[in-house]
Amino acid sequence: MNDPTDQTASPVLDFSVVTREIRSIIVRRRELMVFLGSLFVALSLFLDNLLHGSLPPALASIGQQAFFNYSIMLLVPSLLIALRIMRLHNGMTINGVFYSQILSKHGDAFADPLRASKLNWTGISTNLFLLTVLNVVLAAVLFTLTFQSGWIIAILIGIGFGIALLTIFLYNHHRAKHFALKHIKQATIEPINSEAVEDHNAQSLQDANQDMIGITAFAGLILFSVLESLSGLGDVTYNGDIAVSDVINFGPLIYINLALVTTILGALMYRRLAVAAGELSLKLDPTDDPFQPLNLTDTFFGYLMICALFGISLHLLIFMLNSANWWIEILANILMISLYPLRMWLTRMRFQQKANQ
Numbered sequence: 273m274n275d276p277t278d279q280t281a282s283p284v285l286d287f288s289v290v291t292r293e294i295r296s297i298i299v300r301r302r303e304l305m306v307f308l309g310s311l312f313v314a315l316s317l318f319l320d321n322l323l324h325g326s327l328p329p330a331l332a333s334i335g336q337q338a339f340f341n342y343s344i345m346l347l348v349p350s351l352l353i354a355l356r357i358m359r360l361h362n363g364m365t366i367n368g369v370f371y372s373q374i375l376s377k378h379g380d381a382f383a384d385p386l387r388a389s390k391l392n393w394t395g396i397s398t399n400l401f402l403l404t405v406l407n408v409v410l411a412a413v414l415f416t417l418t419f420q421s422g423w424i425i426a427i428l429i430g431i432g433f434g435i436a437l438l439t440i441f442l443y444n445h446h447r448a449k450h451f452a453l454k455h456i457k458q459a460t461i462e463p464i465n466s467e468a469v470e471d472h473n474a475q476s477l478q479d480a481n482q483d484m485i486g487i488t489a490f491a492g493l494i495l496f497s498v499l500e501s502l503s504g505l506g507d508v509t510y511n512g513d514i515a516v517s518d519v520i521n522f523g524p525l526i527y528i529n530l531a532l533v534t535t536i537l538g539a540l541m542y543r544r545l546a547v548a549a550g551e552l553s554l555k556l557d558p559t560d561d562p563f564q565p566l567n568l569t570d571t572f573f574g575y576l577m578i579c580a581l582f583g584i585s586l587h588l589l590i591f592m593l594n595s596a597n598w599w600i601e602i603l604a605n606i607l608m609i610s611l612y613p614l615r616m617w618l619t620r621m622r623f624q625q626k627a628n629q
Contacts, residue, residue, distance in 0.1 A: 283455060287464040290370045291472045297364050298479050301357065302486055305400055308353055309490045312407065313497040315346050320501055323510040323519070339514045340418040347411035351437075354404040358441050361397035362448040365389065369452035370459075375469075377461045382626065385456055389449040391442070394544040396483065399537045401441055406533060409434045410526065418513040423522075473555045480549040484542055484574055491538035491581050498531040502588075528588045535582035539608060542578055543615045546571050550619065563620035565613035575612045582608050 321327055322338035334341050368388045375383035392398060413430035417423070505523050508516055549571065550562035562569075583605045590601050 283459045284462055285370050285374050285456070285459045286462045287374050287468055287472075290367050290374065291468075293363065294367050294371060295475060295479065297360050297367070298483070301360050301364075301397060301400065302483060304353055304357060304360075305486060305490055308350070308400075308404060308407070309493045311346070311349055311353075313493060315342060316497045316501045318342065318345070320504045323508045324504065325509050335510065336512045337418065338510055338512050339414050343411045343415035343418065346407060347415060350404055350407040350411060354401060354408060354437055357397060357401045357404060358444055361401065361441070362444050364397055365445060365448040366452040366455075369449070369456060373456040373459070374461055374464065378464060385453065389453055391445050391449075392544070394540050396487075396541050396544065399541045402438075403534060403537055405434050405437050406530065408437060410530065414514070417518075470556065473552050477549055477552040477556065480545050480552065481571075484545045484549070484571065487538050487541050487545070488574055488577050488581075491535050491578055494534045495531045495581050495585060498527045498585075501527055524592055528585060528592060532582070532585040532589055535578060535585050539575070539578045539582060539611070542575055543612055546575065546612070547615060547619050550616070554623070563616045563623065565617040565620070567616075572612060576609065579605065579608050 319338065319342045322335050322342065325332070325335055327335060365388075369385045372383040372385040372388040376385060409430040412433040413426045416426035416429045421429075502524055505520055508519055510516060510519065547563075553560045553562045561567075583601075586601055586604055590597070
């Protein structure tokens with residue numbers, strides 16, 4: 273053991289500490305996803321009541337500035353959630369590098385600290401951050417519109433918010449990456465035992481399965497909230513800070529595209545988790561074959577649920593645009609479904625190549 277009073281002592285990487293921190297980050301990230309979905313649903317109901325004048329007399333004056341109040345209520349929490357997810361992503365990057373370094377030093381040929389440090393655009397933290405940024409952009413656009421600035425300026429300001437947050441996210445990832453890679457060069461690896469690794473893999477597999485269910489529920493929650501909001505836009509009695517014509521004409525387009533993007537990113541995250549779950553299954557049972565492309569597993573049926581949500585969102589968009597190109601809708605749904613077995617097949621080939629090396 274290093275003397276804690278020795279300032280020149282090298283840092284120590286302990287398997288139990290690193291894995292405990294990883295699981296803590298996963299739990300907090302999952303709870304933030306639930307909070308983000310709840311926030312959107314609750315504020316959508318609140319906005320619907322504002323637009324229909326359903327608030328009690330004591331709060332009736334809020335309806336005159338409905339979108340100003342709604343945008344502030346959506347912007348501030350979404351911005352804070354985005355910043356929290358960013359911090360969690362940094363922690364996951366650092367501890368992911370530490371975890372890979374520990375395993376690689378104990379003979380795991382698949383562990384690669386450098387690969388673990390790279391930004392994964394299909395990762396859960398990255399896509400959850402993008403979904404939160406989407407809420408921030410929407411809130412910023414609505415907030416700007418309440419000052420009668422026009423759609424072009426409002427959209428530019430919304431895009432500016434999104435670019436600024438994404439830039440901060442990438443910068444922080446770069447810092448976390450370099451910190452972790454520098455840290456492992458000097459670190460001493462504590463010995464680990466196979467039971468601790470197996471226990472962590474089992475718990476991580478459970479986390480992956482819970483996250484897949486959570487992502488499906490999140491995408492469904494957003495879509496069903498959008499459907500509820502769309503059903504109330506036909507008889508809006510509101511007359512306030514944004515023109516009723518804009519609410520009726522552009523509201524459905526914004527809502528449907530929000531649901532569509534959510535299901536697309538949800539499917540992306542789900543496929544990533546399915547691969548992670550398969551890798552963990554292989555570690556727990558080397559005789560398992562979780563990457564069979566056409567194997568009708570529970571995980572695959574869960575993915576089909578997200579595909580169904582995507583299909584509903586896409587159908588609403590095409591129907592709203594009065595498009596007769598129904599074949600585009602069919603091809604898009606086929607493509608979305610086929611991405612899962614394709615990802616499984618590619619992962620299976622990758623594992624077979626590494627096993628043959």
